[in-house]
Amino acid sequence: MTDREIEKWSKGKQAPKGKEYVAIYSGGKISIPTTTYEKHLPEAEAVIIQYSTNTNEIGIKPSDADDPNSYKLGTGTKTVNCKSFLETYDLTVDEVTKYPITVESDVIWVDTQNTI
DSSP states (O other), X not given: OOOOOOOOOOTTSOOGGGOOEEEEETXXXXXXXXXXXXXXXXXXXXXXXXXXXXXXXXXXXXXXXXSTTOEEOOSSSEEEEOHHHHHHTTOOOSSOEEEEEEEETTEEEEETTOOO
C-alpha cells in the first residue's frame, strides 16, 4: 500500500496555489474572495478604493458605510461596482482576471501589472 500525504480541498475557500488575490470582472466589478475578505477586511461593510499612479496598484481599504466615497459590500459575494474607476485608470478587462495582492497598514494593494 502507498503512503499518501493528503491535503483536503475546501471548495471555494482557497486561493490558487495559496496565493491571495483580487479579481476584476469585465462588467466593471472588483471581486474580493471570501478568504481575502475574512483575513483582511473582517466585518467591513464598505470600502474606499484608490489608485497609485506610480506603482499601478489599486488600494482597497475598509471604510465607514456613511462615507460618501465608499462602496458598500454585499452580504454575499464581496464586490465593488466601480466601472468608471476601472475605465479611468484603463484597468478594464475582457474576461475575469486575478491579480496578486499585498497588505500594508490595513490597505489591500492589488498589483495590476501581474496576473495569477
